[in-house]
Amino acid sequence: MVMTREKMYFEPRVVSDTGTIRWYGDRYMDRALLGHMGETVYIRDDVEMLLVYRLESDQLQETEKIEATFVSVCRIRKTSHRYKYQYGRKIS
Numbered sequence: 001m002v003m004t005r006e007k008m009y010f011e012p013r014v015v016s017d018t019g020t021i022r023w024y025g026d027r028y029m030d031r032a033l034l035g036h037m038g039e040t041v042y043i044r045d046d047v048e049m050l051l052v053y054r055l056e057s058d059q060l061q062e063t064e065k066i067e068a069t070f071v072s073v074c075r076i077r078k079t080s081h082r083y084k085y086q087y088g089r090k091i092s
Contacts, residue, residue, distance in 0.1 A: 010042035010053065010070065011087065023050060023078075024088035032074035041073060045086050050076045 013021045018028045019034040021041065028050060032055055033041070036054060044051040054068040060066050 010086070012040050014038065014040050021052070024082070024085065026082060028076045028078075028080055030074040030076050036073060039066055042070060044074055045078075047086050047091065048078060048083055050078060052076065070078075 003009050006028070013023065013035045015021055015033050015038065017037050018029075019031075019037055020029045021033065022028075023043065023045075030052070033052070039054065041056060042053045044053070052073040052075070056069040056071045058066055060067040
């Protein structure tokens, strides 16, 4: 199965008041998330790791073009039973 959109796809999640994020049935925590409680972070899933970013800025340049800058917050290793899943879907 070929997954094209996931290469640079960011999915938003809100950091809970305990510093965790929910990701397709699991909860993940990292000390770096504690500084972002209640905020929206953006996640990329590279199968083994969740790459967590915050949106630093976005500027609407044209009606159909937005430039955004994301800054890395942390990387979280996924639970081993999720290694065959990317964005909640099983990969082959």
